[in-house]
Amino acid sequence: MIPTLQSIQTAGWDVVPILGPMLIVTLTALIALGLDLVPSAGKKAHVAYLSLFGTLCAMLLAFVFYDAVGESQQYVFADAVVMDGFALFFHVVILAATALTILLSLSYLEVEGIHYGEYYALLLFSAVGGMIMAASADLITIFLGLETLSIPLYVLAGFNRANLKSNESALKYFLLGSFSSAFFLYGIALIYGQTGTTGLRALANGIQGGAGVPVLLLAGMALLLVGFGFKVATVPFHMWAPDVYEGAPTSVTAYMATAVKAAGFAAFLRVFFYALPALEPSWQTILWWLAVATMTVGNVIALVQTDMKRMLAYSSIAHAGYVLVGFVAGGPRGVGAALFYLLVYAFMNVGAFGIVALLTRAGSAGDAIASYAGLGSRRPLVALATAIFMLALGGIPPTAGFVGKFALFAAAVDAGQVSLAVIGVLNSALSLYYYLYVLVVMYFRDPERAFDEPAPAGMQVAVGVSAVLTLWMGILPGWFLDLARRSLAALF
C-alpha cells in the first residue's frame, strides 16, 4: 500500500512526493481562512482541528514518501526544487512541530484572549515556507521559502495586539528579519554575479576550491552566513531572539524555536554542504568560532535569566551552537548528528514551551521562573514533564537530549575537533546550572500560588507526546538515528 517511487512516476506524478505535503498544508490553510469567515459564536475550535488534521495528514504523507524516496534525489521544477530524503526528513520535523504547536494554541489563545482563526492560517503558511526552504535546490527558492516562513511569523509574533511586549517583538522581528533577508539577497546577488547561476547543483559543480577563490564568492558566502545566522539565532546575530521569544505568544514562540530553526538549518546545511563544499576550508573556521561563541554566550547569559521564556530563548541560542558543532564536524556523521539533534530538539523545546503555555494565567505579567515554585507538590505530572524537558535540554541520560549531544560530540571527536567537543561538553555542564534551577524552584520550594489552571486536553496531548518521545528517543534511539542517517544518502 505504500507507494513506491516507481509507481508514482509511472502515474506521471513525479512531483507528488515533494509537493504533496506542501499542497495539503496550503490547502488546509486556505480552507481554514475560509472557515474562519463562517460566523460560529466565537468557537474557533473547528479551524484549529481542521488545521491539525491537515498538518497530520501532510506529516504522515511526508513520512510515507520519505520511505518511498529512499536514497534517490530528483530535481524538479527546472532545478528549483529537490526531492530527496533530506527534504522530507525536515518536512516531518517541521510538520510535527507545527502539529504540536496547534495543539498548544487552542486553549492558550483562549486564555490570552486572542483566539482568531487567522492564527492557524498564518501558522500553516509559515510551515509551508519552511518546507519550501528544506526542499529548495536554488538560492532564490530558499529566499522564497525564507520570506514565506518569516512574514506570517512577523504577524504572529505581534498577535497579542493589546500586549506591548508582543507588539515590540513583532516590530523587532520584522525590522531585523527584513534586514537579514536583505543581506541574504545581496549574498545571492554576489554569488550570481560571480558564477552566473543560483542553482545549488550548478554551484556545486561549478565552484572549485583551493587557492584563488574569487572574493565576490567569499563575500556572497559570508552574507549568506549572516542571513542564515540570523534565522537560526547564532551569535552575533542573536540579539533579536530573547526579546522576540519573550514577547510573542508562547505557542508562537514554541513554533519559532523549533520549526523555524529546523527550516533555517535545513537550508543552511544544504547550501553549505551541497553547494559550497569546495569553500569548506573558508567557512569551517568561521563556523567553529560561531559555534563556540553561540554555545558560550547563550549559556552564560541564560544563567542570569529570571524569566522562563527568556531563559528558554537563550537556551535555544545555545542549542543552535550545539547544532553548529555538528556542522563543523562535517561529513555524514556530523550532519547526521545535527539532523538528529534538530529532531530531538523540536520535541524537547515544544514540550518546554508547552509547559509555559500550560501554566499561563489570564492577565499574568510574565513567566518568572520563581512563579513555578512548588509545582512539584501541587501538580506532580506537570512538574515531572518539566523535569524531563529540563534534563533533556541539559543532556542527561536517559533522555533524547543526551543521545543528541552524544552524537554531536562523537562526530566532532571523529573529525578531529576534540577541543570543540571539550568546549561543548563544558557548556553542557554549565547549562545544567540553569536547567537545574528550574527543578530547584519546582521541587525544593514551597508553592506560592494555587496552580489551578485547567490542563486542557490539547495541551496535555502535546506535552505528553513530547515527553514520551523525549524519553523514547533517549532509551531506544536507534530507529531515529537511522532516520537521520538515511536522509543524508543523497547529500554525501
Add this chain to the structure above:
Amino acid sequence: MPILSIVTFLPLVAALVLLAVPRRQESAIRWFALVASVATFLVSLAIVPAVPADRAGFVLVEDVSWITVGVLEIRYHLGVDGLSLWLVLLTTLITPVAIAASFSSIETRVKEFFVCMLLLETGMVGTFLALDLFLFYVFWEVMLVPMYFLIGIWGGARRIYAALKFFLYTITGSLLMLVAILVLVYLQAQATGGAYAFDLLPIYGLEIPRETQLWLFAAFALAFAIKVPMFPFHTWLPDAHVEAPTAGSVILAGVLLKMGTYGFLRFAMPLFPEAVEAFWWPVMVLSVVGIVYGAWVATVQPDWKKLVAYSSVSHLGFVMMGLFSLTPMGVQGAILQMVNHGLSTGALFLLVGMIYERRHTREIAAFGGLTKAVPVFAVFFMIATLSSIGLPGLNGFVGEFLTLVGTFSSDWPGSRWVAAVATTGMIWSAVYMLWLFQRVMFGPLDKPENKGLADLGRREVALLVPVVLFIVWIGVYPNTFLGRMAPAVDAFIARVEQGRIASGPGMEASR
C-alpha cells in the same frame, strides 16, 4: 535467566509501580519499597555462586545489540566478575538498610523519596555491571539526578547548595570523561578499521600512544577522583554528606563513593597502563594526603556527621593506595576495603541518623554520657567505631592491613615510604574515632535532653544487625570474600603490568 538484568532493573520496575500508588498510602509505599529492595538483594545472592574462585573472566554475561546505526555500535552488555561481585552485593545490601532507616525520618513527599531511592539503586547496580562504555556512562549519569533530589528535597538547612555543588562538580568531571570515551572509541575504530564499538573488552587490548594515554587517563581520573573523592577534589563531600538525609548519606558513603574507585579499577588503570606508571607518584601522594589530611580535619570537627564525612576521605585514601600498589594483596585489600568502608561508614551514618532523629542536633558538644541512656546504641556504635579504626577481628583491620602490606611489599620505588606514612593513618583514625566516642558516649550524662533518650527500637536494631554481621564475618573469615576476588585481581594486575614499558628496577609485581 538474565539475573544481572533482573538485579539492575527490578528496583526501576518497583519505582514505576510506586508511581502509580496514591501518595496517601505512606505505609504501603514504605513497605513495598523495602520488600522490593530486599527482593533485589535476595536475587543478587544468586550471583555469588556463579563467580568462580579459580579463574578470572566475566560470568552471567548478557550481550545484546542496542544501538546499531551506520558505523555506531553500542551494546547492552552486562557482566560480573570478581572485581565487581562484592560491590554489587554491597549495593543491594545497603539499599534495603537505608530504606528501612528512612521509615520514621522521612515524613514529607514519602512516595517521591522511595521512588528516588529505587531509581538510585538501578543506577548504581547498572554502573557496576556495565561492560559497554556508553551503557556505563548512561548508568553513571542516571545515578546523579535521584541523588540530587534526595539531598535537595529531604536534606538539611544548606541542602540546595550541597545538592547543586554535588551535581555540578560530579557532572563536569563525567562530561570530560565522555569526551575521553569518545576519543577512545575513535582510536579503537581506527585500529580495527571497523565500527565505532563501545564495548569495553575489545578496547582492553588497544595500543594507545603514551601521550594520548596520559590525556585520556587524566580525563577518566578526574571524573573518578571527584567521586572517590581524592584530595583536592573532595570539597563537595562534606557538604553533601552533612546535608543529605540519613539514607542519602548512607548510600552516598556506602556505594556512590565506591563507583569512583571502581572506575579506576575497571577503566582508568587497565586501559591506560603507561599512564598508571606516569601518574603513580601523584596518585600515591594524593592518597596519603587524603588519609592524613582527612583524618586531621575529622579530628577537629564539631559536627558529628561532618566528622564521619571526613573520615570517608581518609579511608578511601587507603583504597586508592592499595589499587595503585599493583600487588595482589594491595588490590584485594583495596577492593575489600571498598566493601568495608561501605559497611562501617554506612553503619556510622545510620547511627548518627538515629540520634539525630531523637535530638535534632549533630553537635558533638550537645552529647555526653549516652552509654547510660542508650546502651544498645552504645554497643552498635562501639562496633562501628572499632571497625572504622581497624581493630583486628573486625573488617576494617583486614582491609587496611592488606593494603598496607601490599603497598609496602610493592616493587614500585618509594612504596615503602608511602606505606609508612599511610600506616600512621591508623593512628589518626583511632584518635578521632575514639575521641568522638568518648565525648559522645562516655563521661557524665549531664544534659537533661539526653537523659530521656529512647534506645534503639526493633526496626533499628533489625537494620543494623545485617551490617554488623558482615562487619564481623569479613573481620573473622575474610577468605569467603577474598577468595572469589583473587583470580580477577591477578588478571587485573597482569593486564596493567603487561601494558607498561619496563622502565625501572624490578617491575614484576611481588607475589
